[in-house]
Amino acid sequence: MTASDTLPTTLGGPTLVQERRLVTSIPGPRSQQLLERKAAAVAAGVGHTAPIEAVAAGGGVIVDADGNSLIDLGSGIAVTTLGNAHPAVVEAVQAQVAQFTHTCFMVSPYESYVAVAEALNRVTPGDHVKKSALFNSGAEAVENAIKIARKATGKQAVVAFDHGYHGRTNLTMALTAKSMPYKSGFGPFAGEVYRAPMSYPYRDGLTGPEAAKKAISIIEKQVGADNLAAVIIEPIQGEGGFIVPAEGFLPAIVEWCRVNGVVFIADEIQTGFARTGEMFACDLFGVVPDLITTAKGIAGGLPLAAVTGRAEIMDAAHTGGLGGTYGGNPIACAAALAAIDAFENDGLIERAREVGTILTDRLTALQQSDPRIGDVRGHGGMIAAEFVDAETGEPDAALTAAVAKACIAEGVIVLTCGTYGNVIRFLPPLSIPDDLLHEGMDVVAAALAAA
Numbered sequence: 442m443t444a445s446d447t448l449p450t451t452l453g454g455p456t457l458v459q460e461r462r463l464v465t466s467i468p469g470p471r472s473q474q475l476l477e478r479k480a481a482a483v484a485a486g487v488g489h490t491a492p493i494e495a496v497a498a499g500g501g502v503i504v505d506a507d508g509n510s511l512i513d514l515g516s517g518i519a520v521t522t523l524g525n526a527h528p529a530v531v532e533a534v535q536a537q538v539a540q541f542t543h544t545c546f547m548v549s550p551y552e553s554y555v556a557v558a559e560a561l562n563r564v565t566p567g568d569h570v571k572k573s574a575l576f577n578s579g580a581e582a583v584e585n586a587i588k589i590a591r592k593a594t595g596k597q598a599v600v601a602f603d604h605g606y607h608g609r610t611n612l613t614m615a616l617t618a619k620s621m622p623y624k625s626g627f628g629p630f631a632g633e634v635y636r637a638p639m640s641y642p643y644r645d646g647l648t649g650p651e652a653a654k655k656a657i658s659i660i661e662k663q664v665g666a667d668n669l670a671a672v673i674i675e676p677i678q679g680e681g682g683f684i685v686p687a688e689g690f691l692p693a694i695v696e697w698c699r700v701n702g703v704v705f706i707a708d709e710i711q712t713g714f715a716r717t718g719e720m721f722a723c724d725l726f727g728v729v730p731d732l733i734t735t736a737k738g739i740a741g742g743l744p745l746a747a748v749t750g751r752a753e754i755m756d757a758a759h760t761g762g763l764g765g766t767y768g769g770n771p772i773a774c775a776a777a778l779a780a781i782d783a784f785e786n787d788g789l790i791e792r793a794r795e796v797g798t799i800l801t802d803r804l805t806a807l808q809q810s811d812p813r814i815g816d817v818r819g820h821g822g823m824i825a826a827e828f829v830d831a832e833t834g835e836p837d838a839a840l841t842a843a844v845a846k847a848c849i850a851e852g853v854i855v856l857t858c859g860t861y862g863n864v865i866r867f868l869p870p871l872s873i874p875d876d877l878l879h880e881g882m883d884v885v886a887a888a889l890a891a892a
């Protein structure tokens with residue numbers, strides 16, 4: 442069989458045949474050609490995880506140019522939660538692109554931007570009066586949340602946490618904890634950014650209130666509430682290793698912020714929109730942020746991001762102080778309206794919980810017979826395994842990389858993460874069929890056994 446015999450007969454979306462199918466080794470010859478062109482034409486700083494040329498995606502698979510069909514356990518980094526090329530998103534985008542592609546919302550406003558703001562104000566945690574502003578990327582949303590918090594409080598300092606990830610622009614690099622690869626050599630970084638210890642139950646052994654006390658003490662001693670505009674935290678950390686804070690940690694931090702006039706910003710760019718089995722991860726912990734940043738899953742794969750929060754804080758920035766040429770692009774807004782409708786009405790929260798149960802059951806079963814899996818954690822469609830040396834408990838990045846590489850070679854796309862590079866994170870599209878998810882986990886188990 443040649444590659445051309447097995448090329449997909451559909452363009453993508455949920456109609457793609459839902460199977461893992463390897464007709465060449467990975468990368469196959471066509472993918473190899475693209476990677477050679479990439480190496481010659483694209484800056485070396487832009488890496489890739491799976492050495493393939495993607496030509497179609499949908500359901501739970503990504504098909505490459507050689508006709509291989511790979512199981513997708515990464516959703517393009519937590520973006521295609523609804524599934525790739527979701528029909529309602531495709532329809533909304535096609536209708537909008539034929540109507541108009543851009544006016545710039547700051548020049549000639551249009552309805553879909555306002556409708557996205559209304560939807561975000563409704564679905565985000567808390568029933569206070571909210572307002573939103575739209576941007577292009579997660580990092581841009583984080584930057585704007587900090588701008589707004591500074592203007593609203595008249596203060597400058599910002600606290601972020603160990604293992605935190607907030608983006609790759611200058612201010613968000615400063616907020617991000619990990620040097621390599623995100624920051625190394627790219628300084629100097631934005632000032633007035635301070636770091637507090639995160640609750641990391643597997644490694645710090647502290648209860649939530651104990652971890653919060655430690656963090657608050659450091660914030661009070663090293664920064665001082667009088668200087669502090671905002672605390673920004675991912676309710677479940679993404680790049681940092683899917684670290685779930687111990688119970689009571691987040692509520693204590695939120696309460697301290699409230700008492701001290703500090704804006705509490707939840708960065709839900711990775712955790713938002715049904716991913717964790719709640720619409721937002723803040724709902725898992727019963728906390729209500731003053732501001733919330735969203736992106737990734739928001740628009741079914743189209744680039745869109747937002748800051749949503751208390752109206753009086755959001756309105757602190759003067760007219761003209763927020764915005765951008767493309768922010769809230771009409772095509773992205775049309776996609777977001779279709780996506781948010783699906784998140785609210787298509788049972789995706791329940792589906793995330795089902796996916797979470799399958800992933801957790803599979804990984805904890807593996808852990809019982811393999812002490813190299815130190816920890817299994819996460820919620821809903823956001824589950825991770827932390828790999829360690831079985832004797833010492835030290836992070837094992839080499840094992841993690843070997844397992845991930847073997848999975849990809851066998852047609853299962855997995856992503857690694859973690860400050861110590863020793864976590865595999867599972868973020869499948871929620872449209873993945875159960876049997877394919879199980880097959881993906883079979884491949885992970887076999888890769889681990891062989892490593």
Ligand SMILES: *Cc1c(COP(=O)(O)O)cnc(C)c1O
Nearest residue numbers: 578579580606607608679710711
């Ligand atoms: C991905 C991510 C960002 C940055 O989003 P970009 O769209 O890549 O700029 C910020 N915060 C968190 C928690 C993220 O996962």
